[in-house]
Amino acid sequence: MSLQQLNSTGFEEIIYDNCEPCLVIFSKKECHVCKEVVPMLEELKPQYDGKFGFYYVDVEEDKELFQRFSLKGVPQILFFNNGEYQGKLAGKVEEESVEEKIAEVLGV
Amino acid sequence: MANSYDLIIIGGGPAGLSAAIYGGRAKLKTLVINKGTIGGLADTTREIVNYPGYIQVSGPDLMKDFKKHAEHFNVEFLKEEVVSVDFSQEEKIIRTKKGKELSAKAVILACGSEPRILNIPGEKTLRGSGVAYCATCDAEFFEGEDVVVVGSGDQAIEEGMYITKFARKVTVIVLHDEGVLDCNKVSAERAFNNEKMEFIWNSTIEAVLGEENVEGVKIKNLKTGGSSELTCQGVFFFVGMIPSTHFLKDSGLETDTRGYIPVNEGMETNLEGIYAVGDNRVKYLRQVVSAAGDGATAAVVAERYIEELNYFNSNIIQSDKKILLLFFNVLVNESLEFSTLLEGLISENGDEYKIFKVDMATKKSLAGKYQIEKVPAVVVLDKGEEVKRLDCSMDKEQLKSQLS
Numbered sequence: 001m002s003l004q005q006l007n008s009t010g011f012e013e014i015i016y017d018n019c020e021p022c023l024v025i026f027s028k029k030e031c032h033v034c035k036e037v038v039p040m041l042e043e044l045k046p047q048y049d050g051k052f053g054f055y056y057v058d059v060e061e062d063k064e065l066f067q068r069f070s071l072k073g074v075p076q077i078l079f080f081n082n083g084e085y086q087g088k089l090a091g092k093v094e095e096e097s098v099e100e101k102i103a104e105v106l107g108v
Numbered sequence: 109m110a111n112s113y114d115l116i117i118i119g120g121g122p123a124g125l126s127a128a129i130y131g132g133r134a135k136l137k138t139l140v141i142n143k144g145t146i147g148g149l150a151d152t153t154r155e156i157v158n159y160p161g162y163i164q165v166s167g168p169d170l171m172k173d174f175k176k177h178a179e180h181f182n183v184e185f186l187k188e189e190v191v192s193v194d195f196s197q198e199e200k201i202i203r204t205k206k207g208k209e210l211s212a213k214a215v216i217l218a219c220g221s222e223p224r225i226l227n228i229p230g231e232k233t234l235r236g237s238g239v240a241y242c243a244t245c246d247a248e249f250f251e252g253e254d255v256v257v258v259g260s261g262d263q264a265i266e267e268g269m270y271i272t273k274f275a276r277k278v279t280v281i282v283l284h285d286e287g288v289l290d291c292n293k294v295s296a297e298r299a300f301n302n303e304k305m306e307f308i309w310n311s312t313i314e315a316v317l318g319e320e321n322v323e324g325v326k327i328k329n330l331k332t333g334g335s336s337e338l339t340c341q342g343v344f345f346f347v348g349m350i351p352s353t354h355f356l357k358d359s360g361l362e363t364d365t366r367g368y369i370p371v372n373e374g375m376e377t378n379l380e381g382i383y384a385v386g387d388n389r390v391k392y393l394r395q396v397v398s399a400a401g402d403g404a405t406a407a408v409v410a411e412r413y414i415e416e417l418n419y420f421n422s423n424i425i426q427s428d429k430k431i432l433l434l435f436f437n438v439l440v441n442e443s444l445e446f447s448t449l450l451e452g453l454i455s456e457n458g459d460e461y462k463i464f465k466v467d468m469a470t471k472k473s474l475a476g477k478y479q480i481e482k483v484p485a486v487v488v489l490d491k492g493e494e495v496k497r498l499d500c501s502m503d504k505e506q507l508k509s510q511l512s
């Protein structure tokens with residue numbers, strides 16, 4: 001797993017304290033769609049090194065986090081910038097949609 | 109060439125993995141291309157109780173065993189999605205989404221199927237916000253809430269019952285008259301006895317309602333034509349599967365109107381060297397055990413085909429004598445008579461030529477390669493290169509003069 005996993009504390013720090021532009025995939029082990037989307041993000045990550053963060057939350061280990069965003073399913077990719085929620089992509093998303101969304105969040 | 113294989117299998121579910129085991133065992137250079145997790149649909153199945161030798165096993169565990177078995181026979185794996193193919197030549201070309209190009213002598217299609225999308229308002233926009241297709245993945249997000257299940261097949265009813273472990277209530281929307289479900293009897297009985305399961309009969313779903321999250325569904329009664337709304341927080345769609353064969357559309361491969369691939373007993377499609385196995389072919393029973401059986405059959409037939417191909421390439425292309433490729437069709441009498449004449453002539457007149465008979469009915473790719481449309485036809489090859497074609501005259505002298 002090359003995406004850094006976040007628990008609630010880590011989540012607070014990265015998103016709200018550091019205000020880093022990043023995405024967080026909410027995922028779980030027993031979900032076949034997640035197993036397609038997570039590797040796609042892992043491959044994408046190096047291209048954005050230093051520019052955009054890629055993180056991972058396991059919803060079974062951190063129930064509180066998905067309840068906070070009232071998520072209704074996995075996988076979901078949530079986007080953040082300057083400590084603000086910037087929208088999400090749900091289900092089996094393609095690489096291109098993630099790239100587009102990142103560009104939108106970074107305002108490029 | 110690094111990217112060229114004897115056998116490429118598209119799809120790594122039970123059908124593809126079984127074909128891989130047989131292909132690897134037969135010492136074919138075999139590659140499985142699979143876009144998702146290995147194991148396909150079976151990998152999403154919590155519990156399998158009808159695969160011989162396993163009284164009860166989880167889908168992922170069983171599929172791990174299948175994969176290990178294939179690896180044991182040196183099968184290679186590639187995690188990619190195939191987006192286009194070119195099956196028109198003897199060397200089959202496969203292209204992946206990331207732009208990789210691979211080739212194989214034979215290809216087995218084991219792409220399985222995917223959930224059908226109804227394309228009703230709200231279904232797409234609320235996906236992941238209450239609209240779901242996989243109970244194992246998403247049921248727990250509906251703890252204490254009201255959930256609607258659309259469909260009444262095995263999957264709908266069994267998954268619906270699984271959701272009752274979390275949800276307060278599960279309402280199943282059924283097309284049929286009261287009491288009629290499409291699923292097996294045991295599941296139907298269990299569902300009727302489950303206090304958390306309710307049913308709405310003679311109905312279908314028209315729209316998923318809600319802005320940010322699912323807030324309800326719009327239900328249409330097929331008998332009265334009237335519409336009504338039902339409040340819920342989640343909708344699970346189990347309205348059947350469609351074969352994952354769309355990327356094959358322009359390949360010349362035959363499919364039925366729904367996209368399933370028809371095959372013969374040997375899993376052969378209408379294209380030579382291309383086979384279809386498992387859930388993506390026209391068949392009666394779509395289960396792991398039948399998928400495995402298909403895979404085994406196709407790999408054995410493909411092995412024979414590859415052997416013949418290799419034979420052709422080493423004996424015909426590299427032959428010292430000139431080769432007369434004689435195309436015939438048992439249904440065309442003239443071609444059979446001509447064949448007898450030519451064979452007689454060659455056996456009387458020495459050593460320069462060797463005849464290789466090609467049955468148009470089975471060797472379609474050879475016929476395609478030399479663009480033969482009418483039989484009889486004869487192509488003369490020297491070291492594999494075409495040097496001329498014969499005028500297939502029934503006049504022995506005329507024929508003989510062409511060969512001197």
Ligand SMILES: Cc1cc2nc3c(=O)[nH]c(=O)nc-3n(C[C@H](O)[C@H](O)[C@H](O)COP(=O)(O)OP(=O)(O)OC[C@H]3O[C@@H](n4cnc5c(N)ncnc54)[C@H](O)[C@@H]3O)c2cc1C
Pocket residue numbers: 118119120121122123124141142143144145146147148149150151152153155156157158159188189190191218219220221263352355385386387388394395396397399
């Ligand atoms: C909920 C549920 C419960 C079930 N329970 C049982 C049971 O108890 N017992 C039983 O025997 N059967 C059961 N089945 C049926 C069984 O899972 C299927 O019959 C079986 O998995 C079919 O195998 P397959 O190899 O043909 O296809 P699949 O398992 O669907 O595998 C196809 C694979 O091909 C890949 N693929 C598709 N297109 C491409 C492409 N273009 N490029 C690369 N890869 C591609 C897919 O990602 C997938 O991994 C169940 C099915 C479901 C949905």
